[in-house]
Amino acid sequence: MNEDLSREIERMALAARDASQKLAGMSTALKNRALLETARSIGRNRPALQEANALDLEAARAHGIAAAMLDRLTLSDEVISRMCGGLQEVAALADPVGEVVRMWRRPNGLLVGKMRIPIGVIGIIYEARPNVTVDAAALCLKSGNAVLLRGGSEAIHSNRALVGLMAEAWEGAGIPPGCVQLVATADRGAVLEMLKQDTCVDLIIPRGGESLIRFVVENSRIPVIRHYKGVCHVYVDQGADREMAKRICVNAKTQRPGVCNAMETLLVHEAEADTLLPEIISALRERGVEIRGCPETLRRSPGATAASDGDWGAEYLDLVLSVKVVRSLEEAIDHIRRFGSLHTESIVTKDYDRAQRFLREVNSSTVLVNASTRFSDGYELGLGAEIGISTTKLHAFGPMGLEELTTTKFIVQGAGQVRQ
Amino acid sequence: MNEDLSREIERMALAARDASQKLAGMSTALKNRALLETARSIGRNRPALQEANALDLEAARAHGIAAAMLDRLTLSDEVISRMCGGLQEVAALADPVGEVVRMWRRPNGLLVGKMRIPIGVIGIIYEARPNVTVDAAALCLKSGNAVLLRGGSEAIHSNRALVGLMAEAWEGAGIPPGCVQLVATADRGAVLEMLKQDTCVDLIIPRGGESLIRFVVENSRIPVIRHYKGVCHVYVDQGADREMAKRICVNAKTQRPGVCNAMETLLVHEAEADTLLPEIISALRERGVEIRGCPETLRRSPGATAASDGDWGAEYLDLVLSVKVVRSLEEAIDHIRRFGSLHTESIVTKDYDRAQRFLREVNSSTVLVNASTRFSDGYELGLGAEIGISTTKLHAFGPMGLEELTTTKFIVQGAGQVRQ
Numbered sequence: 001m002n003e004d005l006s007r008e009i010e011r012m013a014l015a016a017r018d019a020s021q022k023l024a025g026m027s028t029a030l031k032n033r034a035l036l037e038t039a040r041s042i043g044r045n046r047p048a049l050q051e052a053n054a055l056d057l058e059a060a061r062a063h064g065i066a067a068a069m070l071d072r073l074t075l076s077d078e079v080i081s082r083m084c085g086g087l088q089e090v091a092a093l094a095d096p097v098g099e100v101v102r103m104w105r106r107p108n109g110l111l112v113g114k115m116r117i118p119i120g121v122i123g124i125i126y127e128a129r130p131n132v133t134v135d136a137a138a139l140c141l142k143s144g145n146a147v148l149l150r151g152g153s154e155a156i157h158s159n160r161a162l163v164g165l166m167a168e169a170w171e172g173a174g175i176p177p178g179c180v181q182l183v184a185t186a187d188r189g190a191v192l193e194m195l196k197q198d199t200c201v202d203l204i205i206p207r208g209g210e211s212l213i214r215f216v217v218e219n220s221r222i223p224v225i226r227h228y229k230g231v232c233h234v235y236v237d238q239g240a241d242r243e244m245a246k247r248i249c250v251n252a253k254t255q256r257p258g259v260c261n262a263m264e265t266l267l268v269h270e271a272e273a274d275t276l277l278p279e280i281i282s283a284l285r286e287r288g289v290e291i292r293g294c295p296e297t298l299r300r301s302p303g304a305t306a307a308s309d310g311d312w313g314a315e316y317l318d319l320v321l322s323v324k325v326v327r328s329l330e331e332a333i334d335h336i337r338r339f340g341s342l343h344t345e346s347i348v349t350k351d352y353d354r355a356q357r358f359l360r361e362v363n364s365s366t367v368l369v370n371a372s373t374r375f376s377d378g379y380e381l382g383l384g385a386e387i388g389i390s391t392t393k394l395h396a397f398g399p400m401g402l403e404e405l406t407t408t409k410f411i412v413q414g415a416g417q418v419r420q
Numbered sequence: 421m422n423e424d425l426s427r428e429i430e431r432m433a434l435a436a437r438d439a440s441q442k443l444a445g446m447s448t449a450l451k452n453r454a455l456l457e458t459a460r461s462i463g464r465n466r467p468a469l470q471e472a473n474a475l476d477l478e479a480a481r482a483h484g485i486a487a488a489m490l491d492r493l494t495l496s497d498e499v500i501s502r503m504c505g506g507l508q509e510v511a512a513l514a515d516p517v518g519e520v521v522r523m524w525r526r527p528n529g530l531l532v533g534k535m536r537i538p539i540g541v542i543g544i545i546y547e548a549r550p551n552v553t554v555d556a557a558a559l560c561l562k563s564g565n566a567v568l569l570r571g572g573s574e575a576i577h578s579n580r581a582l583v584g585l586m587a588e589a590w591e592g593a594g595i596p597p598g599c600v601q602l603v604a605t606a607d608r609g610a611v612l613e614m615l616k617q618d619t620c621v622d623l624i625i626p627r628g629g630e631s632l633i634r635f636v637v638e639n640s641r642i643p644v645i646r647h648y649k650g651v652c653h654v655y656v657d658q659g660a661d662r663e664m665a666k667r668i669c670v671n672a673k674t675q676r677p678g679v680c681n682a683m684e685t686l687l688v689h690e691a692e693a694d695t696l697l698p699e700i701i702s703a704l705r706e707r708g709v710e711i712r713g714c715p716e717t718l719r720r721s722p723g724a725t726a727a728s729d730g731d732w733g734a735e736y737l738d739l740v741l742s743v744k745v746v747r748s749l750e751e752a753i754d755h756i757r758r759f760g761s762l763h764t765e766s767i768v769t770k771d772y773d774r775a776q777r778f779l780r781e782v783n784s785s786t787v788l789v790n791a792s793t794r795f796s797d798g799y800e801l802g803l804g805a806e807i808g809i810s811t812t813k814l815h816a817f818g819p820m821g822l823e824e825l826t827t828t829k830f831i832v833q834g835a836g837q838v839r840q
Contacts, residue, residue: 021757025781098780104802110791112801117783119813198637202813217618223643223814244836251838337441359831360518361445363537371530371834380839381532381830382524393539393622393827394643395815407813410801411779414791416664418671419800 002189009193012148012181013200016121019178020146024118026175028095031141034173039087041169042134042162046080052161053130060154072129075158083134090138093384096406097144108417114408118144120202122405123194125150125216127208130158136205137166137180139387143405146179148201150194152208153186160184195220205388225400227391229315230260230343232373235332235358237349238271242279244370245272245348249280251372252346254287258317260389261344261366261376265312265322267332273300273325281323289319296325313339329354333361340364342391344376365391365398422609429613432568432601433620436541439598440566444538446595448515451561454593459507461589462554462582466500472581473550480574492549495578503554506805510558513804516826517564528837534828538564540622542825543614545570545636547628550578556625557586557600559807563825566599568621570614572628573606580604615640625808645820647811649735650680650763652793655752655778657769658691662699664790665692665768669700671792672766674707678737680809681764681786681796685732685742687752693720693745701743709739716745733759749774753781760784762811764796785811785818 042049053075060070096116103113122145124136133151140147151159163182171177183190195204198221206216206226213226234252236245252263268277273296281291281301291297291304292311298304304323311322312335326332336345346368347358355369366376376399378386383401390396396404462469473495480490516536523533542565544556553571560567571579583602591597603610615624618641626636626646633646654672656665672683688697693716701711701721711717711724712731718724724743731742732755746752756765766788767778775789786796796819798806803821810816816824 021783024783106800106802110795115779218641221638223812225814241836247836247838255839355833359535359833363441363444363829366830366832368832369834370836371832372838374839375530375832375834375837376830380526381832382526392643394645397827398830407817409783410786410796410818412786412788412791412795412801413775413779414789414795416661416667416790417795418667418792419675419794 002187005185005187005189006193009183009190010197012183013121013194013197015178016146016148016181017200019176020118020120022176023146023179024097024144026144030174031095031144032091034141034170034175035087035091035138037173038134038138038166038169039084041165042080042087043084045165046077049075049080049158049161049165052157055157056155065154069128069154073155073158075130079131083131086135087138090142090385093142093402095142096403100411101408109415110417111413113411115411116403116406117409119405119407121146121148121200123148123150123197123201123204123222125191125194125204125206125208125212127152127212128154130155130162132207133159133162133182134166136387137163139385139402139405141170141175141179143402145405148181148183148194150183150191156184156186191216192219195222198222207388223395225388225390225392225394225396227260227341227343227389229341230262230389231264231313231315231339231341232261232344232376233265233267233336233340233346234263234373235267235326235329235336235345235347236269236272236276236280237329237347237351237354238269239350240272240276240348241350242276245276246280246283248346248348248370248372250283250287252374253284253289253321254319255372255374257319260315261373262317263321263373264314264316265324265339267324267326267335269332270296270325270327273297277301277323277325284321287319289321292320292322294324297323313341315341329357333358336362336364343389344368344373346371346373365389422607425605425607425609426613429603429610430617432603433541433614433617435598436566436568436601437620439596440538440540442596443566443599444517444564446564450594451515451564452511454561454590454595455507455511455558457593458554458558458586458589459504461585462500462507463504465585466497469495469500469578469581469585472577475577476575485574489548489574493575493578495550499551503551506555507558510562510805513562513822515562516823520831521828529835530837531833533831535831536823536826537829539825539827541566541568541620543568543570543617543621543624543642545611545614545624545626545628545632547572547632548574550575550582552627553579553582553602554586556807557583559805559822559825561590561595561599563822565825568601568603568614570603570611576604576606611636612639615642618642627808643815645808645810645812645814645816647680647761647763647809649761650682650809651684651733651735651759651761652681652764652796653685653687653752653756653760653766654683654793655687655746655749655756655765655767656689656692656696656700657749657767657771657774658689659770660692660696660768661770662696665696666700666703668766668768668790668792670703670707672794673704673709673741674739675792675794677739680735681793682737683741683793684734684736685744685759687744687746687755689752690716690745690747693717697721697743697745704741707739709741712740712742714744717743733761735761749777753778756782756784763809764788764793766791766793785809
């Protein structure tokens with residue numbers, strides 16, 4: 001391990017901790033001023049940002065990086081405008097810090113409550129998209145947390161430029177220095193060093209591919225919130241509304257197939273196998289979806305290919321769908337338990353009892369009745385914003401908004417009570 | 421690593437996961453029946469339990485273990501009665517599972533809510549006290565979690581007997597086998613193996629000394645909730661009520677000095693140094709408390725010894741107290757930030773603004789105004805029970821009750837909505 005790098009990361013973590021203690025007490029007005037000033041500064045400095053971004057794009061092309069990756073890396077006018085809009089939206093959200101979520105009186109007269117406070121210092125370890133730099137930092141600031149950012153080396157020039165503008169705008173607004181810092185080195189050892197700073201950093205959120213996330217989980221002494229993948233299921237129940245079932249399946253699979261809340265497996269009750277299933281499959285095929293089916297599916301849908309064992313539980317992130325005919329709600333729930341990823345599952349049904357059972361018994365982070373899996377998203381569920389989705393059950397489970405970037409402390413108001 | 425041990429722990433973890441999926445859906449009535457039957461069975465089998473306990477005590481004496489440890493290890497009639505009482509109390513608590521903590525409607529008509537569900541499988545790694553075996557298992561059962569227990573090797577015979585009775589009573593009541601299991605080996609490698617079962621075990625709670633807890637934190641791939649120590653402060657403000665200040669300081673220090681929520685450092689505003697401070701010190705000395713003071717304290721209290729640098733931040737767990745005179749609330753808060761352990765701090769004051777500032781700005785897990793630090797406890801705060809105290813900010817911060825052994829999933833009730 002590089003000694004200098006190790007000292008540098010430790011110095012940054014200490015600075016973040018000191019800054020976070022000051023930030024925790026800062027007013028909502030001041031944090032909002034910093035967010036809005038960042039939006040103005042990014043808007044004003046568009047040419048400089050795109051110049052820095054061009055260096056990243058050039059290096060990426062020289063390395064022969066795939067077109068999709070290049071696209072994610074590009075700070076187009078549209079991406080920059082969206083970043084600015086995002087900052088304004090976060091400024092408009094309610095500040096969770098200081099909220100007393102509950103308060104009760106004890107028999108001895110003590111008034112006991114739980115008050116929301118920032119977590120402290122959050123480390124975000126992510127891959128190519130430079131807009132994550134601004135989105136994540138904005139949510140951390142609003143929730144009163146200092147942030148250590150470690151973006152991918154492909155975006156290093158863009159990230160440096162963005163963090164430079166942010167730090168300047170924040171300090172100008174009166175936010176203490178050290179609240180946003182970029183670990184600006186291509187050295188992978190920097191990630192390992194970050195993961196050791198458990199006396200200064202309170203939470204690590206990795207965002208990226210499964211291998212990045214596994215690396216972080218295996219090497220971190222700091223709590224990590226993450227999801228590896230989204231293998232989302234839709235179960236079409238016996239007697240489901242035909243039009244609704246088709247609409248939800250088409251939306252869940254094709255509205256944006258490359259994201260984690262898209263449907264990857266369709267389960268259909270056998271009573272619907274002869275009639276509704278072929279209709280759903282043909283609607284999906286019209287939109288270019290490749291079907292990989294169980295034997296019962298294949299009998300009704302001759303063009304489909306046979307699903308192999310690896311298809312159950314596969315996250316295609318593409319216009320591919322595995323389809324299985326099941327005999328009962330129980331079989332559907334068992335299948336989800338066995339092959340699901342605790343992300344998002346939906347039932348399409350008209351039956352009250354089975355809707356209630358599905359809601360109660362499926363313990364994925366988001367469980368829906370008669371709605372598309374695509375709603376499993378912080379904005380869509382009404383959290384106002386999203387810093388990620390957790391499929392770990394600790395602290396946060398499902399889409400995470402500002403509230404999930406806070407914790408609660410107990411506050412107790414007494415009148416001189418002592419313990420007997 | 422012992423291959424057999426490794427396979428055995430993996431088998432237990434898998435069994436716990438399977439059992440937890442069934443347990444999650446079990447009714448409150450059934451869980452309560454199992455708890456009450458356990459109390460009856462422990463009461464009936466008192467002689468057999470004490471026989472098993474005698475083997476542990478004999479081995480402990482042969483190893484020359486300290487009297488205090490022997491005391492903690494003993495299953496006296498009183499300890500057994502308290503265990504039975506504890507089981508009845510847990511049965512009487514409200515079941516957190518299934519509670520919908522909030523529900524809201526989205527503009528598109530979706531009804532979105534958060535429902536409490538069990539965490540899944542909880543691993544408890546603890547030291548000598550065999551009553552923890554029953555207390556912890558009862559809380560896990562009531563909150564719908566399967567539990568893997570790993571007690572200290574000193575209590576192995578007692579723990580085997582207790583878990584044997586529990587497993588029998590639970591299965592008799594209809595709880596699936598595998599919901600309570602004991603890792604019954606003295607081999608320390610078993611702990612390492614437990615900490616690797618991240619696909620089956622959702623949470624680890626270590627209970628014991630700081631070295632055990634550090635070992636667990638450094639070796640776990642599973643999220644850990646823990647506290648290392650409690651260095652609790654009381655700050656006596658300028659103008660505080662004299663009798664209240666004395667009463668709270670005496671209670672916080674002497675009511676039970678060996679526990680984590682006892683006061684370890686007293687901070688006193690300089691305006692009270694000449695009058696109130698000597699009174700507090702003399703009240704504490706009358707109860708046998710040794711005082712280690714700052715120079716300003718020593719000037720007013722000649723019998724005290726000088727505090728060394730190591731006294732600030734020390735957890736004495738004994739009738740010893742460090743005392744410091746400070747110039748302001750700010751200095752008190754800075755001292756707490758620097759030397760505290762995020763556990764519990766109290767202010768004694770008559771001033772509204774300073775009370776509010778202390779509550780807001782001190783981010784320890786429990787912050788009190790005009791009350792003893794000894795109230796930082798799950799029962800005292802009204803949680804009904806306590807499985808431990810967390811000073812990690814993730815998931816739970818402060819005393820943890822049944823609710824902290826659950827997580828929430830999003831539930832969504834739609835009428836066919838799809839995403840645009």
